[in-house]
Amino acid sequence: MADPTGGNVPSMKMQAAGGGAAARSAPKPAPAAGGKRIEVPIKKAGSGIEDKLHTWPFLVRSEFLMSVAVIVILAVWSLTINAPLEGPANTTRTPNPSKAPWYFLGLQEMLVFFDPWYAGVVLPSFVIVGLMLIPYLDINPKGNGYYTFRERKYEILTFLLGFQVLWVSFIIIGTFFRGPGWNWFWPGQVWDPHLVESLTNVDLPYLFGFRDYTASALFGLSCIVAYFVVGYVLFYMWVRARPANDPWSSFPGGGKELLEHWGPVRFGITGFLFLAMIGVLVKMALRHALNIKYIMVTPWINI
Amino acid sequence: MAKFDLQEVKRQIVESQAWQSIFRHGYEDTPRNRILMVSGNIWLHLHPSKVQRHATRLRFTWCMGGITFLLFLVTVITGIYLMFYYRPTAEYAYADMKYLEFDMPFGMLMRNMHRWAAHGMVIAVWLHMFRVFMTGSYKPPREFNWVVGVILLVLTLLLSFTGYLLPWDQLSIWAVTVGSNMARATPLLGHEGPFHEVLGVNPIYDARAFLFGGSEIGPHTLLRFYILHCIFFPLLASLFMAVHFWRIRRDGISGPL
Numbered sequence: 001m002a003d004p005t006g007g008n009v010p011s012m013k014m015q016a017a018g019g020g021a022a023a024r025s026a027p028k029p030a031p032a033a034g035g036k037r038i039e040v041p042i043k044k045a046g047s048g049i050e051d052k053l054h055t056w057p058f059l060v061r062s063e064f065l066m067s068v069a070v071i072v073i074l075a076v077w078s079l080t081i082n083a084p085l086e087g088p089a090n091t092t093r094t095p096n097p098s099k100a101p102w103y104f105l106g107l108q109e110m111l112v113f114f115d116p117w118y119a120g121v122v123l124p125s126f127v128i129v130g131l132m133l134i135p136y137l138d139i140n141p142k143g144n145g146y147y148t149f150r151e152r153k154y155e156i157l158t159f160l161l162g163f164q165v166l167w168v169s170f171i172i173i174g175t176f177f178r179g180p181g182w183n184w185f186w187p188g189q190v191w192d193p194h195l196v197e198s199l200t201n202v203d204l205p206y207l208f209g210f211r212d213y214t215a216s217a218l219f220g221l222s223c224i225v226a227y228f229v230v231g232y233v234l235f236y237m238w239v240r241a242r243p244a245n246d247p248w249s250s251f252p253g254g255g256k257e258l259l260e261h262w263g264p265v266r267f268g269i270t271g272f273l274f275l276a277m278i279g280v281l282v283k284m285a286l287r288h289a290l291n292i293k294y295i296m297v298t299p300w301i302n303i
Numbered sequence: 304m305a306k307f308d309l310q311e312v313k314r315q316i317v318e319s320q321a322w323q324s325i326f327r328h329g330y331e332d333t334p335r336n337r338i339l340m341v342s343g344n345i346w347l348h349l350h351p352s353k354v355q356r357h358a359t360r361l362r363f364t365w366c367m368g369g370i371t372f373l374l375f376l377v378t379v380i381t382g383i384y385l386m387f388y389y390r391p392t393a394e395y396a397y398a399d400m401k402y403l404e405f406d407m408p409f410g411m412l413m414r415n416m417h418r419w420a421a422h423g424m425v426i427a428v429w430l431h432m433f434r435v436f437m438t439g440s441y442k443p444p445r446e447f448n449w450v451v452g453v454i455l456l457v458l459t460l461l462l463s464f465t466g467y468l469l470p471w472d473q474l475s476i477w478a479v480t481v482g483s484n485m486a487r488a489t490p491l492l493g494h495e496g497p498f499h500e501v502l503g504v505n506p507i508y509d510a511r512a513f514l515f516g517g518s519e520i521g522p523h524t525l526l527r528f529y530i531l532h533c534i535f536f537p538l539l540a541s542l543f544m545a546v547h548f549w550r551i552r553r554d555g556i557s558g559p560l
């Protein structure tokens with residue numbers, strides 16, 4: 001049988017099952033398709049924008065093929081690699097290191113830098129709430145439903161910092177670079193369970209010469225407050241300084257117009273979440289460079 | 304003897320009352336039938352009958368939402384198989400794992416598929432979130448579906464985490480201990496957390512004890528995690544997935560314009 005629909009091969013196969021009569025009512029081939037793509041666009045008369053395909057067969061077909069591929073890969077994987085099963089649970093024998101499941105290793109890695117109440121509870125809550133708030137904080141109307149970097153540089157860079165740099169690399173570090181005592185081991189390096197890295201940690205107020213308890217607590221608190229105040233001011237100035245008439249911005253008035261649309265609440269929340277995220281990096285830098293353990297020490301909480 | 308005619312047999316079957324009561328339309332490739340294929344089928348009806356051209360492209364969705372869902376279904380099916388042989392008590396759990404691995408037909412395969420699909424689901428949901436971010440698909444009108452998505456992400460992690468304990472081997476109890484120990488540091492609610500004095504929580508009555516069902520990880524924890532893993536979180540995740548899919552159906556897939 002001659003193929004009246006040009007490259008429309010899969011649907012012709014189906015027609016074979018349903019009888020040749022179907023070919024008569026089959027949709028006309030799209031001239032633009034040029035035999036390269038096999039789908040046939042259904043255009044509504046009159047509207048030039050509508051570019052829709054029938055779900056059956058076009059979407060269902062890809063979904064089906066993808067499902068088969070996933071199941072095959074999963075089955076082969078499962079036939080070749082066994083799920084781990086170690087010795088029976090024994091609450092009196094703690095392995096060293098004890099690692100959380102890999103997707104939580106980012107949080108476990110945070111324990112190096114923060115106390116558990118922050119690393120394990122407050123910080124993840126910020127992450128979850130922060131993620132949920134993204135659509136409400138991001139008021140840039142551009143880049144809705146397509147890939148673009150230029151129209152949303154700042155959003156994308158921020159997300160990549162949190163998503164790739166922080167989260168993913170901590171998981172990689174936790175999985176491959178941490179050994180007994182949560183010490184750093186290169187992959188392939190022998191794990192020495194007796195390795196003790198001497199860390200002479202010091203608190204920031206101590207470094208600045210504060211010996212009195214109350215004074216150090218107040219100093220630490222002011223450091224943190226100062227971090228946020230300075231952070232907010234810089235953030236504000238930076239946003240305000242965005243130039244007008246940036247072709248990729250939705251706000252021709254530049255930073256001023258952006259701030260008007262953004263409003264103080266969105267600005268405040270965005271600033272807080274952003275500074276909290278950068279704070280993790282700051283704390284890491286302080287720890288690695290100066291062996292700082294805490295910035296603020298109080299009888300209740302240490303940061 | 305009458306000649307055997309396959310076409311005739313087929314015709315008789317397809318035109319029988321029984322067949323037609325089940326399958327309401329044929330397989331011809333007509334525009335009408337293409338729509339009926341979707342709208343007449345409860346499962347496919349999760350889709351609209353027509354989609355925008357770009358939505359069918361792998362490079363737009365990466366297929367990751369769908370793969371997440373598929374892997375979820377795989378864990379449900381293999382999970383049911385595992386449930387037949389697994390008893391969530393400290394005496395039996397580990398032995399049942401061994402039994403499953405060595406004595407049950409396909410036991411090891413089912414266990415492997417369950418575990419790897421669960422890991423795959425965590426990765427897939429993560430990539431899905433990444434693509435949704437990169438296409439800016441959380442922007443109006445889909446803000447709330449992003450929020451539902453974040454809830455699903457958390458539920459996916461919790462499903463994986465509660466399942467991690469069930470083999471009741473060294474790997475599982477210590478990984479879960481490390482993870483759950485954080486709960487005792489919860490501000491106000493954990494007995495080692497800041498301001499715990501305010502509510503007067505103590506090791507046997509705080510956030511971690513609530514999670515563990517006692518002050519230490521033990522048989523109660525196993526039962527608790529089992530119920531969360533097999534009943535509570537799957538139900539909750541299904542509910543939120545229903546909302547998620549319904550919203551996608553209503554708003555359509557995002558796209559330029």
Ligand code: HEM
Nearest residue numbers: 364368369371372432435440448449452453455456556557
């Ligand atoms: C169990 C977890 C999840 C499942 C099964 C799931 C499933 C899906 C499916 C099948 C789609 C259709 C398009 C596609 O495949 O990309 C979709 C779209 C979407 N998902 Fe998810 N998803 C899950 C988690 C998430 C998460 C974690 C987020 C974000 C934080 C999210 C946000 C969205 C949004 C905003 C859309 C609409 C995208 C658009 O219109 O382009 N989902 N989801």
